[in-house]
Amino acid sequence: MSFDVALIIDSIPKMLMGIGLTLQLLFLSLLLGTALAIILLLMRISGRWYLSVPTMVYIYIFRGTPILVQIFIIYYGLPQLDFVRDSIFWPILREPFGCAVVALSLNTGAYVSEIFRGGVLGVDRGLTEAGAALGLSVRHRFVYITAPIAIRLSLPAYSNDVISLQKSTALASTITLLDMTGIARTIVAETYAPYEIFISLMIIYLILTWVIQRSFGWIEKRMSRHIRSEA
Amino acid sequence: MKNSDQKNIILLENVDKFFGEFQALKNISLSVNKGERIVVCGPSGSGKSTLIRCINRLEEHSNGKIVVNGHELTSDVKDIDAVRREVGMVFQSFNLFPHLTVIKNLMLAPKLVRNSSKSEAYDMAMKYLERVKIPEQADKYPSQLSGGQQQRVAIARALCMNPLVMLFDEPTSALDPEMISEVLDVMTDLAQEGMTMIVVTHEMGFARSVADNMVFMDNGEIVEMNNPTEFFENPTSDRTKLFLKQILTH
Numbered sequence: 001m002s003f004d005v006a007l008i009i010d011s012i013p014k015m016l017m018g019i020g021l022t023l024q025l026l027f028l029s030l031l032l033g034t035a036l037a038i039i040l041l042l043m044r045i046s047g048r049w050y051l052s053v054p055t056m057v058y059i060y061i062f063r064g065t066p067i068l069v070q071i072f073i074i075y076y077g078l079p080q081l082d083f084v085r086d087s088i089f090w091p092i093l094r095e096p097f098g099c100a101v102v103a104l105s106l107n108t109g110a111y112v113s114e115i116f117r118g119g120v121l122g123v124d125r126g127l128t129e130a131g132a133a134l135g136l137s138v139r140h141r142f143v144y145i146t147a148p149i150a151i152r153l154s155l156p157a158y159s160n161d162v163i164s165l166q167k168s169t170a171l172a173s174t175i176t177l178l179d180m181t182g183i184a185r186t187i188v189a190e191t192y193a194p195y196e197i198f199i200s201l202m203i204i205y206l207i208l209t210w211v212i213q214r215s216f217g218w219i220e221k222r223m224s225r226h227i228r229s230e231a
Numbered sequence: 232m233k234n235s236d237q238k239n240i241i242l243l244e245n246v247d248k249f250f251g252e253f254q255a256l257k258n259i260s261l262s263v264n265k266g267e268r269i270v271v272c273g274p275s276g277s278g279k280s281t282l283i284r285c286i287n288r289l290e291e292h293s294n295g296k297i298v299v300n301g302h303e304l305t306s307d308v309k310d311i312d313a314v315r316r317e318v319g320m321v322f323q324s325f326n327l328f329p330h331l332t333v334i335k336n337l338m339l340a341p342k343l344v345r346n347s348s349k350s351e352a353y354d355m356a357m358k359y360l361e362r363v364k365i366p367e368q369a370d371k372y373p374s375q376l377s378g379g380q381q382q383r384v385a386i387a388r389a390l391c392m393n394p395l396v397m398l399f400d401e402p403t404s405a406l407d408p409e410m411i412s413e414v415l416d417v418m419t420d421l422a423q424e425g426m427t428m429i430v431v432t433h434e435m436g437f438a439r440s441v442a443d444n445m446v447f448m449d450n451g452e453i454v455e456m457n458n459p460t461e462f463f464e465n466p467t468s469d470r471t472k473l474f475l476k477q478i479l480t481h
Contacts, residue, residue, distance in 0.1 A: 129289055130326035130385075134340035134392060135315040144339060148330045226330050226372035 007196040008203075011187055015201055018180040022208075025097075025169040025179060029104035030162060036109030041116045055113075062110035068171050070107055075099040075175045100172035108165050115157045119150030152223045159216035163209050170205075180204060238264045239298075240396060240427055241286060246295035248281055248451075255281040256292070257451040263396070263429065268422050270438040270459075271431045273448035274474060279431040282448070283398045286429070287318045300395055316344065319389030323401040325381040327373035327388070333360070334369040337388050344392065352391075359387035363417050379410030383417055390421075397421065399430040433478060439463060447471045 040058065043051040062070065078084045078093055092098035123146050131141040173182035184201045188194045241263040248256035255278045263269055271279045284290040285297060288304055288311045297304045302313040328336050337356035341347040347355070360366040363383035365376075373381055382402055389397060399418065403411045415437050422428055422441045432438065438445060438459060445462040447455040447470075455462070455471045466472045 124326075126322060126324055126326040127328060130320075130322060130328070131340075132289060133287055133315060133318070133320040134388070135312060135344040136340060137312075137343075140343050144343070145328055152330065226332075226374060 004193060004196050007193055008200045011197050011200045014187060015180045015183050015204060018178055018183040021177065021179040022169050025100055025104060025172055026166050028101050029108055029165060032105035033108035034112055036105060037112035037116055040109060040113035044117060045120060059110045059114060062107050067107045067168055071100060071103040071171055071175060074103045096175045096177050099175060100177060104165060104168060108161060111161050115154050115161060116150060119154035120146055122153045123149045155216060155220050163212055166208055166212060240265045240300055242298040244296040246285065246297060247293045248285060248290060249293045255451050259453055263427060266425045266427055268428045268441050268443045269446055270442040271429065271446045271448060272433060277448040278451040279448050280400050283400055283429055283431060286398060287315050287320055317395045318398060319392060319394030320398045321385050321389055321402045323404050325385045327381055327385055329373055332370050332372055333384050336384060337391050341391050355391050359390045363387045377410060378406045379413045382414045386417055396427045401431050403434060435479060
């Protein structure tokens with residue numbers, strides 16, 4: 001079998017034309033998913049069953065089914081329903097890009113809310129008690145004590161999820177989107193050279209992952225200043 | 232609801248506390264006057280911490296009545312807030328906010344609860360840091376301080392809210408021996424300035440020199456309550472005698 005190194009190098013710039021779409025999918029889904037995660041977290045820890053039970057069901061469904069299936073249901077399934085086509089969300093759900101963002105956001109929101117919950121549970125109870133003893137309200141305790149510490153505790157798992165989301169964006173290529181993976185599949189169809197093309201694609205994803213890892217490493221270091229001792 | 236007897240700053244009447252089946256406090260009655268210093272001692276698991284944690288509602292009492300400076304503790308958040316504004320607390324494990332510098336630990340509650348301006352809160356924080364003799368540590372994080380320094384910061388943090396009463400829950404139990412005296416010195420100063428204090432501690436030397444009244448608890452009950460001289464010289468209950476013998480002979 002021949003292996004064309006030149007083809008690997010040639011196809012990288014072509015696939016990079018899709019990096020804009022990949023990054024848009026990543027950042028939009030991350031932003032919306034994280035916002036959703038915070039809402040889900042607050043509902044989950046509210047102590048009210050009519051808020052926490054639906055949240056648990058939601059998380060169970062979105063963590064318990066393949067994201068590819070979720071994308072298909074949103075892209076192929078929802079447009080069959082009349083009320084979806086009549087709703088204000090139709091302009092978003094009509095487009096494959098909108099569907100991909102919605103699916104990725106809903107999915108990552110479920111995971112990230114559980115990551116944040118782990119962070120909240122990791123905050124020493126003595127600290128919120130100290131806040132209570134000082135007269136801080138429940139809301140103030142959450143905003144000024146629990147949340148900052150929980151965010152720091154959640155960062156390693158959160159960065160893991162961002163990397164995972166970055167790779168999940170490739171699934172958008174299954175609903176016609178020309179992200180990097182979508183372009184790669186097109187080139188493969190033209191050249192019949194799957195090894196070379198997909199290896200180039202891997203290289204790009206690896207570089208992206210490296211950037212994400214380093215960014216979170218930097219943020220973690222900054223947020224850990226208080227843990228570093230003098231010695 | 233103001234209490235007619237203004238001397239009483241804390242009043243507990245027939246207070247019970249259950250954790251599930253387990254009864255941590257049994258029919259506790261205690262009144263504390265303004266400026267009075269009470270030291271609570273007793274074997275571990277006797278309910279000392281639960282007692283003082285009920286006073287600022289970190290634990291909810293099951294039966295009976297607790298009144299702090301005229302505010303009766305009910306499940307009404309307003310009453311709880313009113314009580315917590317008057318009561319400062321120092322914990323065994325310091326519980327400083329690890330993500331904030333020392334000065335910000337001190338400024339947080341005055342800004343949020345008392346609506347102090349930044350400069351008011353800062354001035355107050357520096358004043359109390361000087362009083363506990365560590366103003367030079369203002370910009371450090373808690374993890375950069377020794378245990379004794381952290382506990383002194385915790386005392387200063389509680390004082391920044393100008394409490395009428397200070398509760399101390401075994402404030403020196405987590406400290407290395409050489410750091411105990413620096414914390415006790417600060418507490419002694421506070422007592423001499425007339426602060427009303429309830430202190431759970433095993434430091435009997437401190438108790439002897441500072442306490443107006445000693446409270447001995449066992450099995451969730453107040454077994455004996457007396458002035459320190461009588462308490463140490465002529466304990467009446469056998470349980471007190473046994474406890475004192477165990478704690479004083481080593």
